Amino acid sequence: MVNSSFRLRLAALAATSTLWLAGCGHHQQAVYVPPPPPASYPQQPAYPPSNATGMATAPTATPGFVPGQVIYSEVGMASWYGPPYNRRRGANGEVFDQDAVTAAHRTLPMGSLIRVTNMATGQTATMRVTDRGPFVPDRVLDLSVGAAKTIGVWRPGTAQVRIEVLEAPKPIATGGRxxxxxxxxxxxxxxxxxxxxxxxxxxxxxxxxxxxxxxxxxxxxxxxxxxxxxxxxxxxxxxxxxxxxxxxxx
Structure with a gap:
């Protein structure tokens, strides 16, 4: 009787131990959690985006651009041009795209990187000189339609701007053709x-x-x-x- 009772208690204890071990094994099991997808952030512009007043905008800076490094500057009136020049070959030999952010200047070396600031609004953008002009008295710069929209010159048609040359492929003051x-x-x-x-x-x-x-x-x-x-x-x-x-x- 004692042996029988003892055997029953051993059996119960064994069953309890098995359940406890199984339970511990369940709680200790490693759970695979997939890693979160890589964060996808929108590419940030080189300058702060325009705010409600349309201030301080510019496209991403060209490689090699050093903020604040100005090798030449001038102030004058800018206008913009598009039709009938759009899709025609510009002075740099390439087809002019009025929606790109580019400019025409009469005397700066072709391909110069310039920063243009609308003196009235503070809007600014960097762009390349890709064409020659403007051929209008008292104007120093012709902006593409895209550039004019970027710095707030498109609607008024003209604006006083500051032109800062950040990079020039050839000397500005000497040489040239x-x-x-x-x-x-x-x-x-x-x-x-x-x-x-x-x-x-x-x-x-x-x-x-x-x-x-x-x-x-x-x-x-x-x-x-x-x-x-x-x-x-x-x-x-x-x-x-x-x-x-x-x-x-x-």
């Missing part, structure tokens, strides 16, 4: 007559007539594309011969 550009003329005949007149006046220069999207132009390239000579020609030209602009070719 230069010409004088005159126009635009509505009449091709008038442009051809001026070409003949100027070729006689400047025998050592190369004077050509060409047609652009807005009319006919005459270009004078002095021997060696020398800047000093181009400066002299630009100052010598009389108003009746047309509006003359000193233009860098490279």
């Amino acid at each position: 230069w010409c004088v550009q005159i126009g635009a003329f509505h009449s091709e005949h008038d442009a051809e007559k001026l070409q003949e007149h100027l070729q006689k006046k400047y025998e050592t220069a190369n004077v050509i007539e060409f047609t652009g999207p807005t009319g006919h132009w005459v270009r004078i390239r002095p021997a060696g594309d020398d800047r000093q000579k181009a400066d002299e020609i630009q100052r010598e030209l009389e108003p009746k011969e047309g509006l003359a602009y000193l233009v860098r070719l490279d």
Whole structure:
């Protein structure tokens, strides 16, 4: 009887131990938790995004851009251009995209990286000089439609801007290839007559007539594309011969 009772207690104890061990094994089992997906953050612009007032905006800075490093600056009036130049070849040889953020300048080396700031609103953007212009008196910069929208010039049409050169592929003050550009003329005949007149006046220069999207132009390239000579020609030209602009070719 004692043995029987003892055996029953042993059996019960064994069963209890088995259940306890099984329970402990369950609680100690490692549970695989998949790692969270990698965080996906929107790419941050190089400058703070525009706020309700449209202040301080710019696209991501170009590689090699050093904030605050300015090698040349000027202040003047900017305008914008698009049609009829869109999808035509620009002065840098590439097809102009009016929706890209680019600019045209008459004398800065082609490909210069500039920071342009709207003096009235503070909106700013960095961009490359990819074209030549503007060929309008009292203006120093022509913005693409995309650039004009970025810094708040598109709706008013013009604005005073500060141009800061951050990077230039060639010296700004020395060297370069230069010409004088005159126009635009509505009449091709008038442009051809001026070409003949100027070729006689400047025998050592190369004077050509060409047609652009807005009319006919005459270009004078002095021997060696020398800047000093181009400066002299630009100052010598009389108003009746047309509006003359000193233009860098490279």
